[in-house]
Amino acid sequence: MTNKPPIERVLYVVSLFPCWSETFIVREIQTLIADGVDVRILSLKPPSEKLVQVDAKALSARAHYPELGLRGMIATLATVVRHPLMSLTCLAAIVADMWRTPTILLKSLVSLSRGLQQVRWLAEFDPQLIHAHWATYPSTVAWSLARITGRRFSFTCHAHDIFLDHQLLARKVEEAALAVTISRFNIDWLTQRVSEQASMRFAVVHCGVDLRRTDCELDGRSDRHIVAVGRLDPIKGFDVLVDALRQLNERNIEFRCTVIGEGPLRSALEAQTRAHGLDGRIEWVGALPQEAVQAALRDAAIFALPCQVAADGNRDGIPVALMEAMASGCAVVTTAVSGIPELVEDDVNGLVVAERDAAGLADALQRLLGDSPLRRRLAMAARARVEREFDAQAEARRLRQLMSEAVNER
Secondary structure, X not given: OOOOOOOOEEEEEEEEOOOOOOHXXXXXXXXXHHOOOEEEEEEEEOXXXXXXXXXXXXXXXXXXXXXXXXXXHHHHHHHHHHOHXXXXXXXHHHHHHHOOOHXXXXXXXXXXXXXXXXXXXXXXXXXXXXXXXXXXXXXXXHHHHHHHHOOEEEEEEOOHHHHOOOOOHHHHHHHOOEEEEOOHHHHHHHHHHOXXXXXXXXXXXXXXXXXXXXXXXXXXXXXXXXEEEOOOOHHHOHHHHHHHXXXXXXXXXXXXXXXXOOOOOHXXXXXXXXXXXXXXXXXXXXXOOHHHHHHHHHHEEEEEEOOOOOXXXXXXXXXXXHHHHHHOOOEEEEEOOOOHHHOOOEOOOEEEEOOOOHHHHHHHHHHHHOOHHHHXXXXXHHHHHHHHHOEHHHHHHXXXXXXXXXXXXX
């Protein structure tokens, strides 16, 4: 990789900032700032999260939010008047691509409007690159702002943003100065379904873990404690986990399980827990601050995340929660969905079971609960894998180098 003048100013476009489930974006921005990059954040939605991580709060002064209501409409129209041709060109492209999906079209038009408001502010900041996280609405805004202002844009795609929705994606891949994704699996998926250029255009930059803040003490853990962390939605497979724990209970295996996270399935999962008589075994604690999550991971012997492909095709990318558990010294059990095999190899640095296989998951958990040397071996190998390939600082610096190359290309 040739050395280019380092990039100095980047505008990040995200759907919502701060966002509890997107700590990986915060880590990435923190590293860029520490390395001398001036980063500003354009959030397409006003802040709404009840629980905000400390690191995200520290970036709040760098965040910019759209005007709503009449003031927002006036700001949008002002940009259209100043840049009529490119504004209408972007509008026409969005309508032509998304008219068959009215809900997505409406959300895209709202996002476009909120992006157009920022043209004057963007000119004052003068970023060398507009970088979006997610290939959907944020990258649509980044693409539009780049076309209107003559700047370069880039984007990182993750999971649902390519598995469920391809908003202008082939065009974005073609026109982006830099296209990034978080796994080799995603590149294969994009090459087969979106653009043959994907195999040549995309670079892999992993989401990662801040290893400076992640202890890996293998001794002193609660041998019967299982932890799971993630949003309570279908792709995490928590219903399968509850069923597996029911089977462990029926086998008279001692355990307790803590599930950290919030989401639309919480009531159903709690009802499933009660129906199986597992109230005293499984605790649903909701979303917690990062410090509390880390404390749970330091105490647990096992981390379980039985990811699965949902009925609509949605799935995980490579879950950051899985990386954090591996970095923290847990023995992990998961599935081979999407890019997870790039992180976890069966019986090398974790156990891998088939998705939706509650009996197989129960067997794997029973094996780990009953074999302390196995847990230690897998945990040590897991930490080594994360250190080698999923260090958040190293990955952010790789992204910075790629950004520098992208803006210096002629």
